[in-house]
Amino acid sequence: MAPMMQFKYTNSKSLYLIILLSISIIFSFYEKQIEELLYPPASLNEIIKSDLKQISNSPNLIKFWEQISEFNIIFSPVEIKENIRIDSVELEVNRSGALIAELNFINSNKNDPLIILQISIFDKKTKNKILEFSRSYSK
Numbered sequence: 823m824a825p826m827m828q829f830k831y832t833n834s835k836s837l838y839l840i841i842l843l844s845i846s847i848i849f850s851f852y853e854k855q856i857e858e859l860l861y862p863p864a865s866l867n868e869i870i871k872s873d874l875k876q877i878s879n880s881p882n883l884i885k886f887w888e889q890i891s892e893f894n895i896i897f898s899p900v901e902i903k904e905n906i907r908i909d910s911v912e913l914e915v916n917r918s919g920a921l922i923a924e925l926n927f928i929n930s931n932k933n934d935p936l937i938i939l940q941i942s943i944f945d946k947k948t949k950n951k952i953l954e955f956s957r958s959y960s961k
Contacts, residue, residue, distance in 0.1 A: 866906060869959055870939065874913070877941070886943050886953055891919035896926045902937065903927075920946050935960050 878887045893913045897903040906927055926940040936958055943953040 866937070866959060870906065871912075873939075873957060873959075878914070883953075886921060887923075889916060889919040889921045890923045890943070891915055891917060891946060892922050894922065894924045896924065898926060898928045901932070902929045906937070921952065922946050 877883055880887075892915060897906070922944045924940075924942040924944065926942070928938040928940060929936070937960075939957045939959065941953075941955055941957070942951055944951050
């Protein structure tokens with residue numbers, strides 16, 4: 823009779839453990855790249871557009887938002903206009919509204935990925951500021 827080959831349970835268990843650990847280490851090293859492939863980040867414009875839609879439907883702000891007759895858009899500095907295509911954002915206006923909204927996109931440093939959107943709402947007649955709030959976004 824030919825001798826039968828026997829596998830030792832402990833050796834194969836160790837091998838499986840080493841393979842599993844290797845996969846785990848590789849995955850943790852490339853986790854961010856894999857995540858970006860599976861779930862690509864939304865563009866800045868998509869995020870701003872979605873956020874403005876949520877703001878306009880907010881129960882606390884809807885009474886103001888429905889009265890806005892014009893939107894003034896300001897970029898500080900002007901160069902950040904390249905990163906933000908606000909023309910693709912649909913802003914509904916009420917032609918007979920009594921308020922004006924100012925959307926001020928601010929980036930204090932070219933190397934800083936943070937963009938701040940400061941929204942100010944003014945009374946159209948008196949030019950008095952009624953409301954102001956900010957949002958921040960990362961490029």
